[in-house]
Amino acid sequence: MQSNKKVIVEKTNENDEPNTLETLIKIEIHPVESKFVEFFATKSFVDCILELSSEQIHCHRLILAKYSNVFRSYFIKHDTTDNKLLPPPYVISDKALSQIIDFCYKSTISVDSSNIVDVFITSAMYGIKVLTALLSESLLNILDNGNILDYLPKFKIQLTDEAIQNFPELLDNYRDLRDNIGGICDIISKNFAFISRSKFIDNTPLYMLPDILKKIDYKDLYDTAVFESKDDFVLYTIDKIVGDSEISTLDKECLSKAIEWDQENSYLYLTKYRLNWVLPSIxxxxxxxxxxxxxxxxxxxxxxxxxxxxxxxxxxxxxxxxxxxxxxxxxxxxxxxxxxxxxxxxxxxxxxxxxxxxxxxxxxxxxxxxxxxxxxxxxxxxxxxxxxxxxxxxxxxxxxxxxxxxxxxxxxxxxxxxxxxxxxxxxxxxxxxxxxxxxxxxxxxxxxxxxxxxxxxxxxxxxxxxxxxxxxxxxxxxxxxxxxxxxxxxxx
Structure with a gap:
């Protein structure tokens, strides 16, 4: 995407309520690129077919590679067009991926509280940075302490070994997403004393826990009477959430950052907690x-x-x-x-x-x-x-x-x-x-x-x-x- 292209973000909100906010994002495109909109509509010159569970999307490698580093890297390694069918490596919903592909051609997309999380995560996972950045602001306008826990399960992203092997950039994009959701974690941290603990435990993705728990104002919680320190509270909470589950190395990478392990007496935590989520290297x-x-x-x-x-x-x-x-x-x-x-x-x-x-x-x-x-x-x-x-x-x-x-x-x-x-x-x-x-x-x-x-x-x-x-x-x-x-x- 050229840096001199004009970005237009139009917001409509009939009820003046954050949760009903609808955002229309438009990006000006070059006339040459606009021809591909016609090709996309008529399914002309198609050299790639994304095979979803509910539909097939006929598209062009050039457009997908322009916007997504995931597709670009894959097409470089697999330059043959003999087999046009391509199962997408990550799908949170067919509709969200279809909207993302539409955006790659038409440079416009409409989101509201019902689909913004799916579209945001899909955009981030495929490395469509210009759209991800615009959606991030809109997402924070929709989320608050009253609804944020309801959206969190969608952020529980699972990547198969096969997907990572065939689309390594997918893993890089996941790490970028993981490292750039501080605004979402901040909402939970600031309101931690008022949210449902059971819902927090059930809905929160593991990779968000360290960022959330490290930022909470521990002195305002009733837990201060139960635990010797904030670190004890953090370790106990993660222990409880992980339980006996087998978790991925990716999640362990994040969870291991929950506390500073170079403390003089950090070995004592081994006597209190399971810590089966801490990296062996630590x-x-x-x-x-x-x-x-x-x-x-x-x-x-x-x-x-x-x-x-x-x-x-x-x-x-x-x-x-x-x-x-x-x-x-x-x-x-x-x-x-x-x-x-x-x-x-x-x-x-x-x-x-x-x-x-x-x-x-x-x-x-x-x-x-x-x-x-x-x-x-x-x-x-x-x-x-x-x-x-x-x-x-x-x-x-x-x-x-x-x-x-x-x-x-x-x-x-x-x-x-x-x-x-x-x-x-x-x-x-x-x-x-x-x-x-x-x-x-x-x-x-x-x-x-x-x-x-x-x-x-x-x-x-x-x-x-x-x-x-x-x-x-x-x-x-x-x-x-x-x-x-x-x-x-x-x-x-």
Whole structure:
């Protein structure tokens, strides 16, 4: 389209209501081009037939290539006219595509609230930029917080692999459309507190979510009382919308931009959310950071645990009451484990019989069965295991991985008695303490394991008293706090 052509946009609105707005767009055309209008009407010199479900459109490659980069690229690669039939690679509706083809010939088109979205998306997907730009303004005049959610399902664009392979520009145009609908997202963001959440979840295309959720004024939402931060709200919302659905890489590209993943503690989101919609290229370095941190401390802790084991008699098995694996802060009960065998297994051994113990990873009671390869001890405890994770081509989005990923937490559940006092299972309080008389405390022997001195105050503290024969230790005081994914803890 020549830049010096005059563009005329006529608007008619009999009722003065935005939703009834009708727009007539005209573009002046060269007299030579006007001859093709006659050829189009009489089906003369036709060298391309677009085959729709409801009709066939007889047209000319020259005109289609002039306006659409999708058709232009295709015709360059397929210059033969032996087969004139061409199934259009993208059709939101036969009527919308027919209107677009009419525009390519007649340089005029009429749209209103009933068809503008279909025509706008079709124009954008075929790369007819002059029309897309004009329609964009009209579209924003029609949309408001009262009707915008009703139009959103039309923006859920699906491209087949075959279409992308044969018409690569279609994918480029989709990305351009995706990146240039900020005005639509702004309408939703500004009115987010007043729109239907259920309708938003059902109707919103995945690629719009990051732009919408990042722009909302979070402090005005009731969700501030539920979530620790806006990022938590964003991740939870996307998790809920995606659910168990298999989504395309194109959608993952967009969704992965929902938050800034280079935050220092972004790995903690792995303990709270599924994130099966995040690109593996983003998750892999985060996981590598976690496992690298663990690897650095294994040898130090192993030495301390070795000393602890040499001092304590087998009667110290009362530590069975520490049920290592405490999923989601005690919401899931699992079988108890002897803490000594757990310690020796978690730090240094090459054979792990319980997948729940691999790499300090907290799993639920339903994790019996084969251990995910991502948490195989060969990948967790071997030298340079973080290199394996960083360079691995494995897909961190597969169902096997996400099943374990949901419970990346280390903690403790109690289901025993101490000092004739029952410790309930699935303990949900943050702290419990048991004390002997003051006179006994003088004989207290403290055993301490510090895992992460940079994060004091987080972990487990056990205070033990030596027996008369100095051969055994008995627990009489206990202090428990939540342990985060890195495995920070202390015994005192």
């Amino acid at each position: 998750l892999r370095p985060i996981l590598a950071k976690v496992f690298k941190s663990r690897q650095k401390t294994i040898q130090k802790v192993d030495k301390i645990v070795g000393k602890l084991k040499s001092k304590i008699h087998s009667n110290f098995g009362v530590l069975d009451l520490l049920q290592i694996i405490y999923a989601s802060k005690g919401e899931t009960k699992v079988e108890s484990k002897n803490v000594l065998s757990v310690l020796s297994t978690m730090w240094g051994t090459t054979s792990i019989t319980n997948p729940a113990l691999s790499g300090f990873v907290q799993l639920t009671a339903d994790t019996d069965g084969p251990l995910s390869s991502f948490y195989d001890p060969r990948n967790v405890f071997v030298q340079d295991d973080y290199s394996y994770l960083t360079n691995s081509t494995c897909d961190y989005q597969n169902p096997e991985f996400t099943h374990y990923q949901q419970k990346l937490t280390l903690g403790f559940v109690f289901d025993k008695t101490v000092g004739n006092k029952v410790i309930p299972s699935n303990l949900k309080i943050d702290e419990i303490k048991y004390h002997l008389p003051e006179s006994v405390k003088k004989e207290t022997s403290k055993i301490t394991i510090m895992y992460d001195t940079n994060n004091p105050g987080t972990g487990i503290k056990l205070v033990c008293k030596p027996s008369k024969d100095q051969a055994t230790y008995n627990i009489f005081s206990m202090h428990v706090k939540y342990v985060e994914i890195i495995g920070k803890f202390e015994l005192e």
